[in-house]
Amino acid sequence: MTIRICGVFAGKPPANSAPPESIMPRYQPARIEPKWQSWWEAHATFATPRLPGVRKTYVLDMFPYPSGDGLHVGHPEGYTATDIVTRFERMRGTSVMHPMGFDAFGLPAEEHAIRTGTPPRESTQRNIDTFRRQLKMLGFSYDWNRELATTDLAYVRWTQWIFLVLFDTWFDPAVQKGRPIADLPIPAEVAEQGEVAIAAFRDAHRLAYQSEAPVNWCPALGTVLANEEVIGGVSERGGHPVVRIPLRQWMLRITAYADRLEKELEHLDWPASIKKLQCDWIGRSTGAEVDFHVAPASGCDTAFAAWTSSRRASGFPQQPGNDVLRVYTTRPDTLYGVTYLVVAPEHPLVDSLTTPNHRQAIVAYREAAARKSDLDRTDLAKGKTGVFTGSHCIHPLTGQPVPVWVADYVLSTYGTGAIMAVPAHDDRDWEFAKTFGLDIVTVVEPDSGHAADGSLFTGDGRAIASGPYTGLETRAFIAKVAADLASAGLGKPAVNYKLRDWLFSRQRFWGEPFPILHELGPDGRPTGAICAVDETELPVRLPELTDFRPGDTPDPPLSRAGDGWLIVEKDGKRYRRETNTMPQWAGSCWYYLRFLDPTNADRFVDPEVEKAWMPVDLYVGGAEHAVLHLLYSRFWHKVLFDRGHVSCPEPFGKLVNQGMILGEMEFTGYRSAKGGWVSAQDHGEGDTAAKVPFDQVEKQGEHFVLRDAPKVRVESRAYKMSKSRGNVVNPDTVVKEFGADSLRLYEMFMGPLEATKPWSTAGVGGVRGFLDRCWRLVVDDRSDEVVLSPQVVDDAPTDDQLRELHRMLDKVTKDIPSLSFNTAIARMMEFVNVFTPLERKPRGVIEPFVVALAPFAPHLAEELWEVLGKPAPVSLMTWPHVEEQWLRDDSIEIPVQIGGKLRARVTVPADADIPTLEATAAADPRIAELLAGKQVVKVITVPGRMVNFVIR
RNA sequence: GCCGGAGUGGCGGAAUGGCAGACGCGGCGGACUCAAAAUCCGUUGCCAGCAAUGGCGUGUGGGUUCAAGUCCCACCUCCGGCACCA
16 A cells, blocks of 8 residues: 655645656646646647648747746636647648747836846846746747747847838838838929928938937936837836927838728728727728918908918918918818817917917917826826917908917827817817806807707708808818818818827837937038948947946937947948837738748748748737727838838737736725724725634625625625736646646636636636546556556447537637637536546547547646557647538437427427427426416417417 | 627536526535545525425616516616717
8 A cells, every 4th residue: 555645735736846657647747747848849849841732720828028037827718729720720731830039129028127236238148048938838839949029139139121121111001001212203393492302302201211309208217218108298118208309310201101000900800899990099080171361460352362262263272371371170161150160389480470479478388288297288187288378370261260279188190280179069179268257158059959049069960050051060060161172272171190200219228229320520420421331241239338327318329339239330331220129019010921931041931931821820818908009010011011022901800809817816805993894885095904814704786795794785796817916826836736738728718818807816726637538548547557547448339428528619619710619628627527437448439539628728638648549649639520420419408498488398209290299298287287277378389499378 | 978899606618588696616515535635425696495396686767578697768887899070
């Protein structure tokens, strides 16, 4: 007799130590998991061919940022889902592309470098090593030969190369396509001015261009941020304040692709919510631009008449002159309700519009607005502010003067930076008019009834008090007035986007250097001319620095590199390298392409390989990338497509967002300062929150209360995992305690992939119990060695056993492609529950079960396959065929209802026809009794489903 | 404020308009054991009843239907995102 169990480890495998031989028959993930991981690696089980066979699938995970904290339990959720899909597809004979890599540039590595003085490349490498170890520990079937990190020089080379493609491309609106800059038509008046002017004209049209514009400067991070990275006036990362300062920056002309980015979403198999988020972010709106003539100090009428007649002749000009204020509106039908105009504080006409007696107030207001952070400026709770300029403009249709105000609720960066205010029909204008006592003129009535004068109505309706347009419906009015304005040269239809060009440069060290050179004049100062680094000189490496700190000023750390790095001589001219670096998004914009051909030294990807594998068939990751990453990479992909470098217009065919995994469910009670319990619904400021153990709580009605004090409610919910809350679950710990297969299976069993779900360690124990039962289904747990259970026999399976097998297989086969892993696992559990008690378990059902288990618990399945005496690997076995004949029953039990209420069940032949069903149901003693003396009005019978007697 | 998503046992969840609660956790009872662990078996929505059985039950209120967790209308709560874009 061997003593198998001792001390505190009873029931659990000893942590991470090789178990003594004597207890081997127990399921020991710590032993079998590394064994099979090495086996797969040694046999290159998951190596992907260069080109796919008849059927291909490209299944991609959003690659992780390798943070110093290591893998989080959220990572394996999506990664296990895709791993199951890819293992399943391989077993079905599909060629599978399933790579993994690391998004390794980024702020945390750099901040760590600053804190510790070690170069970011070192800590990044350490973190990648940790991540790789953890990912391998979970048995994912990646082709590790394709591993890449965005920080690899061989990768940076091609990121820079793609930047040069953007630099070499302009967007031709006529064909809605990106074209080589060499094809850009040069207007004669530019050509006349010579080479410098032509170069400047080209630079102004490139998809990658420089711009001196107000940017989001984050002093705490020492860098500027893209609009998308600023949430509510603070940085998305870290929540630091952001201020607007003017600065020369690199921009990417993503707005040129706004229409295509919106329209081409339509056919993608993406969650509707993500499509909508992208749509809203792009924010296409249609309306009209309208010019308001600036009223001269005197002689207003004649000047206006002269202006309108000249406009009638010339038409609506491309650029408004200084004599007009151009506004953008989505509601030109409310033109007759305009009672004032507003320009943004940064609007170029503010100076000329300001009259001397208002100058002081205007200057003060502009200064205050510039000082305000975006947070203050966008805080709706603060109410509207503004100042009158002293000037008026002339309403283009009525000829009446309209006062011009400056207010920061108008954004300089959207539309024309100026609006026509219609307080009766726009809530922001209404609030402003109320604040400053401006006129409110109603010009739209709701279809039902009259609007009270001076009230707010923002919907569509019928025009009133609108001159010749009175009586028109909103939509008809908009169409007609837009046409009329256009023919009078006073306005034109216009489209606007919320999307702004992508601010693409950062003042940080740990990013890709731009492959751009600035020409230096004889005085050593930049001449303004720029040129691209030659393709053959890529990659441009980061210089060796010892100090990575961002400056207090927006001067990038790279500008502190020595002249050896900074200064380049070429064709007898001196150049200074661009010292900004690219944002972290750059690398993640195209990694899915490099995976296809990761070692290619001649091209970023071989076109033949790209055409064969693209697009990505399934892309799984968190919803936090809904706009940023997914919008940016679609943009890059479209540029590459336009320039003929890739074969499809969209990179990601199907997208799935895994839900967040929260910490364990917690009960929180509140204690007052005096120490007594306070009920959760009326706890206040001074009370302290305390965790209450599960067994001291019970449910009473809708709420949980303290068991010992049922009047005291406690809160119950699960929270997002965070270090500060101390509820973070570490995958290493879970693997040590339960094994990788248990972690994988548990995360898939928790609930639907897309749902937010709380963690439950007891739940992990539950699936571990299932894997234990799988083990005992095959392995003899009474022997001292790992040998086949004597209960697994060569008997021919019975019909019932085959039915159980094929029904399980059918469910699993259907559930994997639809990513319904929780129900697939439940079905496998049922299978095991059926076969566990049997004394004789036919090989003919046990073997296919092990094959079906393999995508979910691959290590255990390999081990059991070996115990069954089969040659490894089960991972590449053919997926079991589902035999239809076993999915049907000879007889079935169906419910019988009376008036829709269940009253009995009857057993009938599976193919029974309606009369048989009704007769059998009516013959049931209980039904007969209930129907006696009642009048059956109608009988509804669904063959194979149910019978319902409707009685009076 | 706007836009998404979700409300089902003590908990996670399951359910092509057709037997609500599969599967798992937890609980309860039993077998095995000197005992415990592990394992196996049974049981477990609530109320009434010894039981057969009956009643009630999918956030709330209405509606459609022979039949509603599922479809429609209104509302409530929670979670997530966006937020002066004219």
